[in-house]
Amino acid sequence: MTTMPVPDPSPEEVTRGIAALERHLAAQAPPAPPSEPVLARPTDPPSGETKRVRQLRQQVAEAHALAVLQDDDAPLTLDTDKVRKRRRAAHEAARLYELAQAPAMQIYQTVRVRRLLVIAAMLALTLALAWSTAGVQKFAADGAAAGSPAWIFAWLVEPFMSMALLVVVGARAYLGTRGTMLNHPTVIRIEWLFLGLTATMNAWPYLPGIAETFSMAALVLHLLGPVVAVAIVTVLPIILAAFAGMNHTPHTAPPSATPQGADQRWRRDGGGAEDPPSETGRGRTPDEHRAELRRLIASGQLPAVPSARAIQNALRCREDLSRTLRDELRNP
Structure with a gap:
């Protein structure tokens, strides 16, 4: 049996065969994962930007932010430490005064x-x-x-x-x-x-x-x-x-409001209507003072003709009323 010689491939055929083989391998290979994009570093300055340009850019941005914030009055309405300390002291003083009136x-x-x-x-x-x-x-x-x-x-x-x-x-x-x-x-x-x-x-x-x-x-x-x-x-x-004889009731009116007016009315009327409220808060009439004075004399707590000062201390009445009662005892 005789074999015939195989002719050598031409360069064009070799090139086409290699290309076909590459296409076949590319079709059989798994897809490659997508590559991540390369991000520029923040520190990398733009092209042509120097350090002085960056500083000036920051100052301009800060100035714009401050211009917007300074129009807001919210920080002015907040209490400082000194204001809060003063308010706390005032509140404490008011509470102590209220407690003292109890x-x-x-x-x-x-x-x-x-x-x-x-x-x-x-x-x-x-x-x-x-x-x-x-x-x-x-x-x-x-x-x-x-x-x-x-x-x-x-x-x-x-x-x-x-x-x-x-x-x-x-x-x-x-x-x-x-x-x-x-x-x-x-x-x-x-x-x-x-x-x-x-x-x-x-x-x-x-x-x-x-x-x-x-x-x-x-x-x-x-x-x-x-x-x-x-x-x-x-x-x-x-x-x-x-x-x-002290009065321990809470003060509901200014000290000079009611007693002064009552004292003026009592002096204007000659002391015959009503004894003005004394410091002890006992608004007795002159007749009640006379009855109390007779009781003290009868019990021996006061002499038969006491002095005006002794009558005033015993009855806790006005000085002019005590002198009137003393004169009544001396000249009944």
Whole structure:
């Protein structure tokens, strides 16, 4: 068997065969995934833009934004820290004032102040009586030898008189806190008797003509204790009675509105219509004051013909009405 020789392909046939093979492979290969676009970096400046151009562009953009925002008044309506602090202080002050007007708070403050005054007054009275103890002891010892029975018992004269005086003063002070003035003539005389004895025994050895060498300084120093005791004994019941008569109702009108007008009407009418409201808020008529005055005189709390000041303190009325009531008692 004989074979015939195969002719060699021409270059054109080789080129067409390679192209056909490539098309076949391209058709059989899987599709390639889409490629992501390449983004320009933000830092990459546009072509021809320098650093100064970028800075100026930012300034212009900022200026436009500020021009739009500055027309908005919202920030001006907000409270600053200083305004809020001041508003908080004002609110606190208003609450404290409102609390101070409450009857319970007024009663609390009154009781607290009254207690402090009573403690200070009784302490001063005790010190004043203790101050005069040495002067009374010198008077009571009458030159007795130191350490002798007379010299020792002389130290007991002022303490037992002071204790008796403190009993009377304490009773008047307590009754004053309850709104009752203990002005019985016997009680008043006993008070002045003890105080007079204390003052006399303190001052006697230092009086002119008694002392070997008179000294005004020594006389005043030895009278200081009794004088302070007399002052406290006199004013303490009056102060406590004024505390007991205080009004603790809330203030609903200006202080000078109603009382002043009532006072003018009362003075214009001659005091015959109605007693103007006093500081204690008790608007009594003159007839009611007369009845109360007769009751106090009958019970012995006031003397038969008391002074105008005693009537005013006991009834807590106007001064001119107290003088009228005093004149009525003197000239019925």
